[in-house]
Amino acid sequence: MADFLLLALLAGLGVALVSGPLGAFVVWRRMAYFGDTLAHSALLGVAAGLWFSIAPGIAVIVICLLMAIGLLALQRQQALATDTLLGILSHSSLALGLIAMYLIPGARVDLESLLFGDLLAVTALETLSIWLVAGFVLGLIYWLWTPLLSITVHEDLAQVEGVNVGLVKTCLMLTLALVIAIAMKVVGVLLITALMVIPAATARRFAISPAQMAVLGSVAGMIAVCLGIAASWWWDTPMGPSIVLSAGLLFLVSLARRARQQKA
Amino acid sequence: MQPLLNSNDICLQIAGKTILDHVSFQLFPRQILTLIGPNGAGKTSLVRIILGLLKASSGTVAFPRPLRIGYMPQKLHIDATLPLTVGGFLALADRHRKRCRDALERVAISHLYDQPVSGLSGGETQRVLLARALLRKPDLLVLDEPVQGVDVNGQEALYQLITQIRNESGCGILMVSHDLHLVMAATDQVICLNQHICCHGTPEAVSASPAYTELFGVRTALYTHHHDHQHSLHGEVEDCGDHHHG
Structure with a gap:
């Protein structure tokens, strides 16, 4: 197998692995649109990185975190419904990011690779950083598993029971920002949430506990990465979208199975 | 006896609107205290302040000794x-x-x-x-509308269970309800809240007080519920006769 294909596979698997548990929380907490908004603002992060000559990965994480904190603060105002707010910010930040790209003097940016990923161009160093970040995020989720689940089930109850809700939520935002930063190369900003939401939704059909759903989400995501890369190799289709489409097809197949626990 | 909880002059304003107005009361061990009041009376806000989920604009909630609080949310x-x-x-x-x-x-x-x-x-x-x-x-159980979404027979069973828990464990219980009559047998003290404390005392005293009647009207006070069927523990109707409610 060609080296670049092996690197692509490794990078994709790393992102899929961490997307399972994180995606489960995105689905349980109904944060899909929230994740989308953060992902769109990642483009702004890349622009900021180029503008201020910071490593794009770092800039993306910082911008996503700022966006997440800003969103949480705005949600508390309750003047606008959350999805309206997200709709405003999601598309404004995407538009701002695109314009910022064009305004950067001298920089020729490959927009398509940012929007839809460029897995074949992934370097060994990038693959390594994907696995390091994935490992860190998985560790954090494992460590905070019970409080994370507790605030997902009932925030007030968790707080009365002594969970530091603000801190745990901030950690969840941090992991989301980190995963967006590493997933950009794989599927691009427009398709990142798909990689979290679709495998988790697929896993729901087979899982009888939250932990099982998180693990099965990773498995479904990793199968989708393998299928997508293979399909892209055989039919010469773009890799990021092929991975997402594979995940979507897996979900369709999973529909054939009746959801467990829904009979009760 | 030392109280479990001392609420001193709690006031809460949100966006210029008064939600709670100088609310003071005490809760003692083994005591069941019920907060009643119409919708928007500030019951849930008061409970959230006591639980530390919401900050009062002024006033304090003091626990003379460290407490373990068990909380049962509304839903x-x-x-x-x-x-x-x-x-x-x-x-x-x-x-x-x-x-x-x-x-x-x-x-x-x-x-x-x-x-x-x-x-x-x-x-x-x-x-x-x-x-x-x-x-x-818990030393203190805080129950926000514990019988919400439960049918009337189930409500009685649940209130009995709450009383039994108090008797067995000796904890204090703070409970929110919007219906005094259902909760009457299960509570020692009642606080009738409508931003401020309208009246408080034993359930009998509160239901006889003019402030209570003014707040809830005579109709509510006379309301009774007639049953024409039995419920199992889980609330399924076991024997349906003619169904006339209200």
């Missing part, structure tokens, strides 16, 4: 995408399986341990929430 909404069993739900508060099973036993739903939380009936959900509050071995 539980679990997304259907979350495959959580009753056992898993309780494990969030206490990983010890045996203690979780015992807590379920105490609220008489041990058979639900492996059931998904999202498929429970109203009465079952309330009992699961109560079990979780009990897992903390």
Whole structure:
């Protein structure tokens, strides 16, 4: 197998692995649109990185975190419904990011690779950083598993029971920002949430506990990465979208199975 | 006797609107205190302030000695995408399986341990929430509308259970309700709240007081519920005769 294909596979698997548990929380907490908004603002992060000559990965994480904190603060105002707010910010930040790209003097940016990923161009160093970040995020989720689940089930109850809700939520935002930063190369900003939401939704059909759903989400995501890369190799289709489409097809197949626990 | 909880002159204003106006009361060990009041009277806000979930504009809540608080929220909404069993739900508060099973036993739903939380009936959900509050071995139980979504017969059973828990464990109980008559047998003291404390005392005294009648009207005070069917523990109607409600 060609080296670049092996690197692509490794990078994709790393992102899929961490997307399972994180995606489960995105689905349980109904944060899909929230994740989308953060992902769109990642483009702004890349622009900021180029503008201020910071490593794009770092800039993306910082911008996503700022966006997440800003969103949480705005949600508390309750003047606008959350999805309206997200709709405003999601598309404004995407538009701002695109314009910022064009305004950067001298920089020729490959927009398509940012929007839809460029897995074949992934370097060994990038693959390594994907696995390091994935490992860190998985560790954090494992460590905070019970409080994370507790605030997902009932925030007030968790707080009365002594969970530091603000801190745990901030950690969840941090992991989301980190995963967006590493997933950009794989599927691009427009398709990142798909990689979290679709495998988790697929896993729901087979899982009888939250932990099982998180693990099965990773498995479904990793199968989708393998299928997508293979399909892209055989039919010469773009890799990021092929991975997402594979995940979507897996979900369709999973529909054939009746959801467990829904009979009760 | 030292009170469990001292609420001193609690005021709450949100966006210039007065939600709570100088609310002061005490809660003693083994006492069941019920907050009643119409919708928007500030009951839930007061409970949230006591739990530390909301900050009062002025006034304090003091606990003379350190307390373990068990909290039963008004409702539980679990997304259907979350495959959580009753056992898993309780494990969030206490990983010890045996203690979780015992807590379920105490609220008489041990058979639900492996059931998904999202498929429970109203009465079952309330009992699961109560079990979780009990897992903390609380000195103070705070119950926000504990019988919400439970049919009337189930409500009586639940209030009996709450009284029984108080008798067995000796904890103090602060409870929110909007219907004095259902809660009458289960409570020692009643505070009638409508931003400020309108009246307080034993349930009999409160229901006879003019302030209470003014707040709820005579119609509510005379309201009774006629039953023409039996309910099982889980709230299913077992024998349906003619159905006339109200």
